[in-house]
Amino acid sequence: MTINELYDLLCDEDFQDPKTGNLFFPAYMYIYDPSKEYHIREQIQQIKTRLIRPNTYVDVLILNLFSEFLDYLKTRDFGGKTLLDTLLQNELKDSDRVTDSLRREAVRGQFLSTLNDKIRLHIEPADDLKKSFVFVHGFGEIYPYLRASKFLSNFEKYITGYKIILFYPGTAKDYYSMFDLLNDENPYRAIKLINPEDQLHLK
Numbered sequence: 001m002t003i004n005e006l007y008d009l010l011c012d013e014d015f016q017d018p019k020t021g022n023l024f025f026p027a028y029m030y031i032y033d034p035s036k037e038y039h040i041r042e043q044i045q046q047i048k049t050r051l052i053r054p055n056t057y058v059d060v061l062i063l064n065l066f067s068e069f070l071d072y073l074k075t076r077d078f079g080g081k082t083l084l085d086t087l088l089q090n091e092l093k094d095s096d097r098v099t100d101s102l103r104r105e106a107v108r109g110q111f112l113s114t115l116n117d118k119i120r121l122h123i124e125p126a127d128d129l130k131k132s133f134v135f136v137h138g139f140g141e142i143y144p145y146l147r148a149s150k151f152l153s154n155f156e157k158y159i160t161g162y163k164i165i166l167f168y169p170g171t172a173k174d175y176y177s178m179f180d181l182l183n184d185e186n187p188y189r190a191i192k193l194i195n196p197e198d199q200l201h202l203k
Contacts, residue, residue, distance in 0.1 A: 001193045003043045006030060006165075009193075010047065011056055016132040018162050026163040027152060027190040034169035037140065044135055044167065052129070059129040061122040063115065065151070066141035072111045099144070106146035107154055116158040123162055137167040152190060166190065 001009070009015055018026050032040050044062060051058040076083035083105070091098050105111060123131035139148050148168055172192050 001030070003040070003047075006193060007047050007050065010051060010058070010060075010133060015163075016058060016130055018132060018160075025156065025190065026159060027156075028163065028165045028193050029148070029172065029190045030165055030167050030193045031172045032167065032169060034140065037169055040167060040169075041137065044137060048135070051133075057129050058133065059122075059131055060133045060135055061119060061131070062135045062137070063118070064138040064141070065136060065146065066138040068115060068118075068138075069106060069111065069142055069145070072114050073105065075114075076105075102145045106142065107150055112155050112158065115155070119158070119162070132162055134162055134164045135167065136164060139166070140169050165193075 014020050048060040048062060050056075051060055070084060073084035073087070074082045078086045081089075087098050087101060119134055122134075136151075139146075139151075148166055152166065
């Protein structure tokens with residue numbers, strides 16, 4: 001599936017219904033060539049702009065997981081400082097401990113609940129716009145603290161009333177591979193949306 005085909009799919013009124021598509025879980029993984037990261041980010045913004053126009057009236061929420069994680073760490077108090085400042089201060093002293101702390105924070109319920117609150121603030125107000133989709137990207141930036149499979153399995157309980165599209169930089173054959181280098185667990189309930197052109201570089 002090319003990025004234009006993805007846009008066409010998102011324009012489909014039937015697909016905009018959160019109850020259609022994947023009968024078990026409204027989650028989709030758009031797999032793309034990691035070398036096209038910045039191009040994909042531009043395309044994500046363009047899709048949002050195009051979808052909100054009068055012919056579709058669809059308002060997409062875009063979440064960069066890494067940016068959201070940093071904002072969350074800034075709100076956490078730790079000894080009179082933000083947790084982010086504390087971790088940065090200790091990074092050179094004990095990098096392994098800081099990494100472990102970041103991994104725990106990335107999967108803890110409080111961070112995921114904060115994301116859910118932001119999504120709810122987006123989709124619940126009644127207006128003329130459809131709030132059918134949430135785009136999530138930034139998995140390359142937030143690695144190794146949070147992987148797509150771990151995010152999806154822990155966030156699954158929150159996904160109701162919309163479809164979530166995860167933009168994954170890598171490949172998905174027998175298993176997911178981020179950057180075509182790092183094996184990932186298989187988020188088996190998510191539907192793969194693969195750009196065949198981006199997979200050619202692996203053949």
